[in-house]
Amino acid sequence: MASSNTGCGILISAQQPHPIFTIELPGQKNYIVTSPELVQAVQRNVTSLSFSPAMVPAFRRMMDIDEQGISLIFKDAHTTTGFYGEIHRIQKASLLPGTESLDQLCNLVRTKLMHDVNSLPTKNDVGLYVWIQDLYMRSNNSACFGDKDPFSLDPSLSATFWQWEANIKTLLLGIPWILNPKSYTAAKSSREKLVAAFTTYLESDGP
Known part of the structure; x- marks a missing residue:
């Protein structure tokens, strides 16, 4: 299920009078929600709406998780006792x-923000949004992942993450490589770098 802020969703939403509709692609269905009221209702009613049927193929495509991992994550996903439900409950x-x-988390974030802002030079030209x-x-990231935060140890990972995020729709929608090779390759290569960094992080007992 997705909101209408994807490129494809925006184009089709403009032609649709319905607040929620389905786009059928080979081997999958995408549910587009265009109504803010319905988006809020969907987000609130996690106990009455099961996202697992949509999340399984989405996770498989976005994260390249193998079948063993998918089975572990989504076992009993529709219940609060399953792995996926337990994560949601704890969060x-x-x-x-x-x-x-x-x-505690907010204090860590504020402390880091204040330190970085106070460390700025007196004059510095930056692009405001990017900065x-x-x-x-x-x-x-520093607050959530601790001293071994992969993004702190390797600042170039930030650009890698945004590259993955910018091209994630190609993986999410299951678009074949031949239709968008540049985006597909960028999404896969950036994902591999992120996975490698977090594998190292977990193997070093982070955080």
Whole structure:
């Protein structure tokens, strides 16, 4: 399921009067939600809507997860006791407003932000959007992944991540390589670099 902010979604949404519709592609279906009210309803009703049928092929294409990994992640995904449901439950409980874990995370992010901003030279010409994007990415990653944060150890990974993010639709929609070889190759190569970096991170007992 996707919002209508993908390129394909925008073009088709302009021709559709419906707040939610389906795009059928070979071997898959994409559900496009164009109504803000419906998007909010979908996001709120995670207990009554199962995303696992859509998430399994999406994860397989985006992350290149093998069948063993897919089986582990999505076993009993429609329940709160499955691996996927457990992740959602823990995230929701730990990130609720007023929880100690959320306060700690926010404090770490603020400390990192203040340090980086205060370390800036008196004069420095930057592209505002790119600078803020990079600043918040580094601050959040450092807070979440700790001292062994792959993005801190290898700053070039930030550009790699944004390259992957910019081309992820090619993998997500299952577009064949021959239709968009440049985007497909960029998505796969950047994904491989990110996977390698986080494999090293996990093998070194990060965080």
